[in-house]
Amino acid sequence: MAKAQFHKNQRVYVRPVGTWAVIERVVPQWVKDVDEPLRVFYDVGLGRDFTATELQTEQSAALTEIDPAMEEWRVVRQPNKWRSVEECATHPFPGSYPVIMTNTAEGGGWRVPGMEYDFAPERVELQARIMAASPKFLVLLNRLVDYATSNPENLPEEVLVLARDAKTMIEQTKKIEAV
Structure with missing residues (x-):
């Protein structure tokens, strides 16, 4: 099960594209008879939805610790x-x-x-x-x-x-x- 790691209007760095963007929509992928979404995607207005692993917050960009x-x-x-x-x-x-x-x-x-x-x-x-x-x-x-x-x-x-x-x-x- 997946939980949203980012929220609407949050500024994130889109790693595959190499630019900063604002999350326009949080897009959960639901499965019948399951209480939580299977996956969560994020629409940042760049033509496709991105996963959480492809996005990075401003705070995590400044950390001195690797997020594996x-x-x-x-x-x-x-x-x-x-x-x-x-x-x-x-x-x-x-x-x-x-x-x-x-x-x-x-x-x-x-x-x-x-x-x-x-x-x-x-x-x-x-x-x-x-x-x-x-x-x-x-x-x-x-x-x-x-x-x-x-x-x-x-x-x-x-x-x-x-x-x-x-x-x-x-x-x-x-x-x-x-x-």
Whole structure:
């Protein structure tokens, strides 16, 4: 079941289009004999309805914390400009290097310096996959902490230790440290 995350006349950032808009209508999708809508769509006057994952509020745009429900990070391949395919034949993907896209636009994301990739390509490939999966890892850690907090008497001590470690890791991701 779905609940509306936004309301009419709310200003939102429409990620697939890359512009700000105002929600004109909240469009629930109902199913017979069900009390709540199955899905909720939002009409922002741009020609089609959008889902909540495609929209972002002004407040969430200013947060320093990732909302995993709104993030779909992925690893894409870019052509290697500093070496030919023959020069990097031993790399896992000769002629290309990984780029982690953290935005719906193809321009946003993280890239690795060429010399670092040449030094340890397998290591960089692993790092890219881990970075791309990190919003999902954060969801898992939060679920573990929530479950351990609500059921401490039913869990073995080893799982409680894991949950405490997960909570520490989550708190550390929220800190901004000066260099």
